[in-house]
Amino acid sequence: MEIEGSVALVTGANRGLGAAFCRVLAERGAARVYAGARDPGSIATPGVVPVRLDVTSAADIDAAAATCGDVTLLVNNAGILSPAPALSIDAVERGRGEFDTNVFGTLSMSRAFAPILAANGGGAIINVLSVLSWFSAPGGALYSASKAAAWSLTNALRIELLAQQTQVVALHVGYMDTDMAAGVDAPKSSPDDVAAQALAAVAAGDFEVLADEISRTVRGALSADLTALYPALA
Ligand SMILES: NC(=O)c1ccc[n+]([C@@H]2O[C@H](COP(=O)([O-])OP(=O)(O)OC[C@H]3O[C@@H](n4cnc5c(N)ncnc54)[C@H](OP(=O)(O)O)[C@@H]3O)[C@@H](O)[C@H]2O)c1
Numbered sequence: 001m002e003i004e005g006s007v008a009l010v011t012g013a014n015r016g017l018g019a020a021f022c023r024v025l026a027e028r029g030a031a032r033v034y035a036g037a038r039d040p041g042s043i044a045t046p047g048v049v050p051v052r053l054d055v056t057s058a059a060d061i062d063a064a065a066a067t068c069g070d071v072t073l074l075v076n077n078a079g080i081l082s083p084a085p086a087l088s089i090d091a092v093e094r095g096r097g098e099f100d101t102n103v104f105g106t107l108s109m110s111r112a113f114a115p116i117l118a119a120n121g122g123g124a125i126i127n128v129l130s131v132l133s134w135f136s137a138p139g140g141a142l143y144s145a146s147k148a149a150a151w152s153l154t155n156a157l158r159i160e161l162l163a164q165q166t167q168v169v170a171l172h173v174g175y176m177d178t179d180m181a182a183g184v185d186a187p188k189s190s191p192d193d194v195a196a197q198a199l200a201a202v203a204a205g206d207f208e209v210l211a212d213e214i215s216r217t218v219r220g221a222l223s224a225d226l227t228a229l230y231p232a233l234a
Helices: 016-027 058-067 091-119 141-160 191-204 213-220
Strands: 007-010 032-037 049-052 073-076 124-128 167-172 208-210
Touching: 007 016, 016 032, 016 073, 016 191, 049 058, 058 091, 073 091, 091 124, 091 141, 124 141, 124 191, 141 167, 167 191, 191 208, 208 213
Parallel strands: 007 032, 007 073, 032 049, 073 124, 124 167, 167 208
Antiparallel strands: none
């Protein structure tokens, strides 16, 4: 699929990776970029079309689907991290919030836009996942579980949408230089670079993007002894 001339809708487009997707899509010649945000007034990227869109709101999703009928590329980027150990007192409540946004938000958006993508020739979906789809970080247990679920969902969507020729791309990445990782003192990828890699994968017809070294390393270790990932188990 060509990025030039595409019509994209990006969720969580007001900051972080979502804003980077909007910038890079514009640079690559997208014909129109719908920038979804809970507060459309927070969209600062020039040239995009702001759309009110909370991915946990059925009403917002229905309204977006009714307005954005020319979409050929859906970027399911919106996500939240609500750090807590798995056995903490509020883990279920926090985890429900993460699953509502990271998993069911992605599912609801994909359901709403699948017929639109089909009508526009197939198109593509990029689901923003994480290296934590495969690795449970201390303190982020339910976030990791939500990204693992979103990875599995992405694989299911890819199969279900094959018949209508919609390409479904999984984007895995470690730390990026965004608000979500602001408190982390570790090497971080540039969101613009990650967005560019994901769009290049769409153009190349690929299904998976491993955007940084940690994602490539953890993906490669999945068939190895698990202690390679969790030395404490050794
Ligand atoms: N940063 C990292 O290190 C990292 C690593 C791997 C994967 N990721 C993933 O990358 C994606 C983008 O995250 P980021 O790093 O850009 O984080 P961020 O700076 O915290 O931005 C998160 C974005 O998601 C939006 N959002 C949250 N809940 C939403 C909802 N219910 N409906 C619509 N939008 C919602 C936020 O909107 P508001 O401004 O309204 O809150 C914001 O635009 C997420 O899926 C995240 O899990 C991030």
